[in-house]
Amino acid sequence: MSITVLHPGMLTTIQDQGRTGYQQFGVPVSGAVDPRSAAVANILAGNEEGEAVLECTVMGPQLRFDQPAVIAVTGADLGPTLDGVPMDNYRAVRVGAGQVLRFTGPKCGCRAFIAVAGGLDIPQVMGSRSTYMKAKIGGFHGRKLEKEDVLGLRAPGMEPKALATRSIAPEFRARAEYTLRVVPGPQDDAFTPAGMETFLTGVYTVTAEFDRMGCRLEGPEIAHKTSGDIISDGIAFGAIQVPSSGQPIVMLSDRQTTGGYTKIANVISADFRILGQLKSGDKVRFEKISLSAAQEALLAQRASLRLLRHVLDN
Amino acid sequence: MTVEFGNEISVAINSRIRAFNIALLESGISGIVETVPTYRSLMVHYDPGVIRYAALEQKLKGLLGGLDKVRIPPSEVLYGGEEGPDLPFVAEQGGRSVDEVIAIHSAPEYLIYMLGFTPGFTYLGGMDESIATPRLKTPRVKIPAGSVGIAGAQTGVYPIDSPGGWQLIGRTPVRMYAPEREKPILPEAGQYMKFYPIDRAEYDKIAEQEAAGTYVCKRHSREEGAE
Numbered sequence: 395m396s397i398t399v400l401h402p403g404m405l406t407t408i409q410d411q412g413r414t415g416y417q418q419f420g421v422p423v424s425g426a427v428d429p430r431s432a433a434v435a436n437i438l439a440g441n442e443e444g445e446a447v448l449e450c451t452v453m454g455p456q457l458r459f460d461q462p463a464v465i466a467v468t469g470a471d472l473g474p475t476l477d478g479v480p481m482d483n484y485r486a487v488r489v490g491a492g493q494v495l496r497f498t499g500p501k502c503g504c505r506a507f508i509a510v511a512g513g514l515d516i517p518q519v520m521g522s523r524s525t526y527m528k529a530k531i532g533g534f535h536g537r538k539l540e541k542e543d544v545l546g547l548r549a550p551g552m553e554p555k556a557l558a559t560r561s562i563a564p565e566f567r568a569r570a571e572y573t574l575r576v577v578p579g580p581q582d583d584a585f586t587p588a589g590m591e592t593f594l595t596g597v598y599t600v601t602a603e604f605d606r607m608g609c610r611l612e613g614p615e616i617a618h619k620t621s622g623d624i625i626s627d628g629i630a631f632g633a634i635q636v637p638s639s640g641q642p643i644v645m646l647s648d649r650q651t652t653g654g655y656t657k658i659a660n661v662i663s664a665d666f667r668i669l670g671q672l673k674s675g676d677k678v679r680f681e682k683i684s685l686s687a688a689q690e691a692l693l694a695q696r697a698s699l700r701l702l703r704h705v706l707d708n
Numbered sequence: 709m710t711v712e713f714g715n716e717i718s719v720a721i722n723s724r725i726r727a728f729n730i731a732l733l734e735s736g737i738s739g740i741v742e743t744v745p746t747y748r749s750l751m752v753h754y755d756p757g758v759i760r761y762a763a764l765e766q767k768l769k770g771l772l773g774g775l776d777k778v779r780i781p782p783s784e785v786l787y788g789g790e791e792g793p794d795l796p797f798v799a800e801q802g803g804r805s806v807d808e809v810i811a812i813h814s815a816p817e818y819l820i821y822m823l824g825f826t827p828g829f830t831y832l833g834g835m836d837e838s839i840a841t842p843r844l845k846t847p848r849v850k851i852p853a854g855s856v857g858i859a860g861a862q863t864g865v866y867p868i869d870s871p872g873g874w875q876l877i878g879r880t881p882v883r884m885y886a887p888e889r890e891k892p893i894l895p896e897a898g899q900y901m902k903f904y905p906i907d908r909a910e911y912d913k914i915a916e917q918e919a920a921g922t923y924v925c926k927r928h929s930r931e932e933g934a935e
Contacts, residue, residue, distance in 0.1 A: 623859070
């Protein structure tokens with residue numbers, strides 16, 4: 395009744411759409427770094443959007459299915475194969491008992507998401523199955539997957555309807571340069587006009603220092619009026635902190651709940667699907683849009699998920 | 709039942725209400741359903757089938773009497789050295805000796821204004837401005853759990869290994885966050901916190917007790933008139 399981890403890959407953790415309600419105690423939200431891809435994987439597999447999935451980073455795991463299951467892999471193309479035969483991303487696939495899912499290596503993107511029909515049998519901690527490794531809570535014993543871990547399934551053998559047609563075109567494509575749309579603030583007034591101009595015109599490169607907490611970028615130095623320090627306040631997913639060094643740090647799922655560096659802007663929610671796929675060496679630009687345009691983009695994205703579910707189920 | 713503390717918006721009154729709320733929740737008085745702390749009062753919902761008004765009133769009065777004597781989670785700190793690499797910089801910046809910085813930093817009882825950042829990170833107010841120091845220009849990638857830092861006029865303790873940009877002046881072996889503990893997060897917003905300088909031998913002793921799960925955080929009384 396389970397999945398056995400033959401090899402954990404570089405970093406594979408269990409994530410859902412995050413742990414909300416405990417930030418006042420300093421407990422980060424966590425959850426999938428590319429929440430859109432995690433939701434799409436679930437919809438393809440016939441699950442609720444917020445079901446827990448496996449988030450696989452750069453080098454995917456090797457998993458043996460000890461019983462038949464239906465799975466869907468989305469997000470980055472890390473080269474999935476079933477018993478050595480290439481397998482489609484963004485398609486619900488039936489896996490037989492004893493079959494092994496392997497990833498041959500990254501082709502594009504950073505994080506792939508594996509959804510299993512019926513969901514993983516993982517206890518909720520504070521209302522979520524997301525792993526927060528630093529505090530050792532949630533997911534599989536609060537840690538990343540390791541060799542010989544055995545993951546239970548909540549509804550073994552469950553199959554979504556119309557299995558043959560549950561697929562869409564992959565949503566993430568590699569680009570020479572990515573554009574992330576941002577809404578300025580909350581501390582955009584801490585920067586000189588030239589500093590803001592630098593931020594909105596410069597090309598920034600993702601450094602080797604990127605993890606689930608944040609992503610450090612390197613590029614033209616962004617000038618503050620005085621300093622990069624504030625009295626600490628709350629930090630949202632996609633917040634772009636700029637410390638006094640002038641080099642931006644984009645905050646991701648395992649971000650601290652509060653922090654004291656100035657935040658020049660916030661990546662819009664609709665672009666987390668790009669943000670969550672960046673890896674070291676990728677180049678990004680920031681494009682300023684209005685708050686209302688950002689919210690419309692998010693609502694459109696949500697509507698597309700509802701439409702996808704409707705089309706697949708009917 | 710409503711316990712009234714005053715009729716104005718003031719830090720002093722609100723601090724007492726939060727402290728009373730914590731004391732009440734920790735007291736284990738049976739029959740309390742829920743509490744609602746506000747600017748000026750604490751509303752206590754209780755089940756009269758378990759505890760009657762008069763009995764509850766008596767217990768609450770008892771708690772109120774002891775309010776000024778409760779709840780300072782202390783933190784023994786090994787200042788300087790590898791544990792506090794930025795201590796010399798903080799001293800230089802403030803024109804003080806290292807010993808003076810330690811004395812100034814460990815003197816106050818700090819109000820825990822908020823928890824944030826990571827589970828149980830304490831944001832403490834009331835630090836002497838003379839040792840205030842800006843954050844690092846580029847934050848460190850990894851700071852060990854227990855590190856005590858300064859950021860501007862704030863001070864606080866990193867509860868778990870994490871990146872961070874505060875100036876590190878020492879480290880406490882006391883675990884602010886321990887997931888296996890019945891109460892994983894030790895400090896609470898509204899409590900006070902005090903630091904005690906210790907030497908390496910004492911640090912190692914407490915660290916050993918923490919590892920074995922035998923360390924008991926000794927709660928200290930707040931000093932009279934301290935704010």
